[in-house]
Amino acid sequence: MPSEHAGWRSQSVRRVALLPMRAEALKGHLDGLLLAVLEAGPAHGYAVIEALRASSDGAFTLPSGTVYPALRRLETAGLVASAWSDVDGRRRRTYRLTKAGSTALARQRESWRLFSGAVTSVLAGGAT
Amino acid sequence: VSTARIELGLPAEAASIVDDYVTTVAAFLPVGRRIRHHMAAEIGDGLACAVDARLAHGVVPRDAARAAVAEFGDPQLLASSLAHELAPAAGRRTGATLLVTGPLVGVVWVVAYRAGSANWLSNVAAVLSSVPVVPLVLLLAVPAAVVAVAGPYVLGRRLTLPPGLVPVAAIIATSAVMVGDATLVGTTLIHGRGISALIGVAMLVSVVRACLAAAAMRRIVRLRAASC
Numbered sequence: 001m002p003s004e005h006a007g008w009r010s011q012s013v014r015r016v017a018l019l020p021m022r023a024e025a026l027k028g029h030l031d032g033l034l035l036a037v038l039e040a041g042p043a044h045g046y047a048v049i050e051a052l053r054a055s056s057d058g059a060f061t062l063p064s065g066t067v068y069p070a071l072r073r074l075e076t077a078g079l080v081a082s083a084w085s086d087v088d089g090r091r092r093r094t095y096r097l098t099k100a101g102s103t104a105l106a107r108q109r110e111s112w113r114l115f116s117g118a119v120t121s122v123l124a125g126g127a128t
Numbered sequence: 129v130s131t132a133r134i135e136l137g138l139p140a141e142a143a144s145i146v147d148d149y150v151t152t153v154a155a156f157l158p159v160g161r162r163i164r165h166h167m168a169a170e171i172g173d174g175l176a177c178a179v180d181a182r183l184a185h186g187v188v189p190r191d192a193a194r195a196a197v198a199e200f201g202d203p204q205l206l207a208s209s210l211a212h213e214l215a216p217a218a219g220r221r222t223g224a225t226l227l228v229t230g231p232l233v234g235v236v237w238v239v240a241y242r243a244g245s246a247n248w249l250s251n252v253a254a255v256l257s258s259v260p261v262v263p264l265v266l267l268l269a270v271p272a273a274v275v276a277v278a279g280p281y282v283l284g285r286r287l288t289l290p291p292g293l294v295p296v297a298a299i300i301a302t303s304a305v306m307v308g309d310a311t312l313v314g315t316t317l318i319h320g321r322g323i324s325a326l327i328g329v330a331m332l333v334s335v336v337r338a339c340l341a342a343a344a345m346r347r348i349v350r351l352r353a354a355s356c
């Protein structure tokens with residue numbers, strides 16, 4: 001039935017729109033997002049995940065396991081530094097932004113501003 | 129690796145589930161004990177936070193732990209992603225170690241030859257000419273080690289580098305060093321140049337360095353193999 005089919009499609013589209021973004025969709029942006037979260041102050045891995053989720057209104061709900069390798073990558077690149085502490089009897093690794101990380105974040109912001117501006121312009125039909 | 133029950137302070141029902149997950153991640157990580165312990169502690173802390181958040185909302189411990197490990201995803205995939213990120217770090221460390229120890233090993237050999245003869249410079253030249261592999265090894269190992277240490281930061285600013293460059297450069301550098309050390313020791317033994325105590329020390333230093341290079345290369349190769 002066409003009407004039922006149309007109804008199913010619109011429901012499906014709504015459901016997809018409400019789904020959290022998948023890790024693949026954030027590929028290429030995750031490092032910048034993590035740096036932005038850490039700009040607010042040092043945080044441990046799970047706090048970074050929670051901050052990312054909260055500041056994106058739940059849109060960026062990644063498998064938490066995705067974030068730990070990314071934090072290692074940023075540390076190897078010298079963009080974040082980590083330190084261990086004991087919290088309630090647990091060993092906890094806390095990450096903070098380095099000077100190089102701040103510079104990289106500023107560069108990413110500028111790059112995103114130009115990119116998103118261009119995409120918005122094209123999608124809005126301004127490039128005709 | 130089994131740390132969750134003791135260090136995370138979770139209820140027993142949750143602790144066993146978290147512990148299993150952390151143990152699985154650690155088992156798939158081909159790294160040394162220290163790094164494995166660090167990774168297990170960090171993942172365990174993250175899982176404990178995820179469990180705590182659910183317990184605070186009244187979820188029973190077993191369900192809270194199951195939801196937490198589901199949130200973290202496939203443990204083998206997590207270990208694989210961690211291995212992918214740990215390989216460049218291991219390659220960089222190995223490259224830096226080779227660049228620091230290389231001149232020291234060279235100095236030990238030169239001093240050993242100097243003590244053996246007044247005409248030490250010609251002896252060193254004779255070694256280099258009789259073991260033509262050594263200059264070739266230097267030509268290969270030094271640039272490879274430099275690329276492993278500084279490649280992404282220097283070349284990466286101008287060029288798009290292949291993602292596995294650092295580990296591969298470190299593998300090339302360690303292979304070259306092993307060949308160089310084995311050739312030096314082997315040639316010295318074969319030529320029988322009157323092996324003095326200092327020459328013996330130089331040979332020992334080369335053997336130790338070659339063994340450490342082999343261990344480092346094995347680690348990097350295993351990390352690359354475990355990477356996704």
